Amino acid sequence: MKTKSRILLLAAALMLISLYFFPIWNIDLHAPQYPEGIGLRIWVNQITGEKKYDLSNINKLNHYIGMKPIEPESIPELNYMPYIVGSIILLGILVVLLKRKKLVIGWIGIIILVAALGLYDFYSWGYQYGHNLNPEAPIKIPGMAYQPPLIGSKQLLNIKAVSLPGVGGLALGATILIATAAVVTDKKGKPDDAK
Numbered sequence: 001m002k003t004k005s006r007i008l009l010l011a012a013a014l015m016l017i018s019l020y021f022f023p024i025w026n027i028d029l030h031a032p033q034y035p036e037g038i039g040l041r042i043w044v045n046q047i048t049g050e051k052k053y054d055l056s057n058i059n060k061l062n063h064y065i066g067m068k069p070i071e072p073e074s075i076p077e078l079n080y081m082p083y084i085v086g087s088i089i090l091l092g093i094l095v096v097l098l099k100r101k102k103l104v105i106g107w108i109g110i111i112i113l114v115a116a117l118g119l120y121d122f123y124s125w126g127y128q129y130g131h132n133l134n135p136e137a138p139i140k141i142p143g144m145a146y147q148p149p150l151i152g153s154k155q156l157l158n159i160k161a162v163s164l165p166g167v168g169g170l171a172l173g174a175t176i177l178i179a180t181a182a183v184v185t186d187k188k189g190k191p192d193d194a195k
Contacts (some may be wrong), residue, residue, distance in 0.1 A: 001099045001186050008182035012175045013092025019044045019085050023166035025122065026050070027148055029058065031159040040070070041166065042122070045082045046073040061159070065146055066137025067129050077121060084114060092179075101186060108179045115172055123150050148193060 014066040023041035028050070030037045038057050039050030047070060049055035072078055088111060095103045130147025133140075141157070147159045148154065155161075165173065 001103060001104075003181070005182040006096050006099065008178050008185065009096045010093065012178040012182065013089050015171050015175045015178070016085060016089045016092070018171040019168040020082065022168040022171070023048075024118075024168040024172070026162075026164055026166045028162045029061075029159050030162070031061075032168065039097075043078075044085055044168065045078050047075065047078070062129075062146075064137065064139045066133035066135070066140070067146060068132070068134070070129070075125075081118075088114065101183065104179065105181055108176060108183070111172070111176055111179070119150065126150070154191035 023043050023116055025042040027040040029036055029039070029043070034057065037050075038054040040055065040058060041048045041050055047055070055070065062069060088107075090135065091110070092107055093109045095107045126147045131145045135148070144157075146156050148156075149163045151165075153160060
């Protein structure tokens with residue numbers, strides 16, 4: 001592989017470190033009772049509010065419509081995702097050292113697979129929270145579900161929910177694009193390293 005491609009790959013692998021420092025996904029809620037908005041931040045190892053009391057306030061809102069409380073310690077994915085991300089980073093560095101295009105393509109495939117499984121898990125999580133409602137909830141509207149959107153915005157009664165990638169999620173997408181660019185760049189011209 002060419003040196004330029006290997007530098008791009010190393011940058012792509014190291015960019016994943018940002019997942020430990022920035023949220024992967026953001027869910028923001030806008031409602032008359034919270035004019036400044038409240039937000040949920042999903043990290044590689046935790047779920048927090050955007051502001052100090054946001055998670056608590058979201059759980060209070062959820063109580064009224066029968067959703068179970070969001071308790072980060074009860075979500076097993078938050079325990080093992082940091083290790084999966086760390087393994088992908090180390091594997092990316094190893095791929096750079098081994099200089100094999102097939103390994104690069106395999107590494108990109110692993111990242112895409114993990115990202116797709118993460119999105120599916122997020123969708124399932126939202127579905128369970130939004131559909132499995134307590135029948136004794138103070139507010140009951142027949143046929144109403146409160147699943148937040150996977151991506152984009154959705155009106156849920158008087159609350160507008162907006163779900164978008166956070167800085168960590170954007171870094172993950174950039175990693176895939178940069179690694180793919182490294183493969184494409186490597187195809188142009190003669191390699192200056194072993195294939």
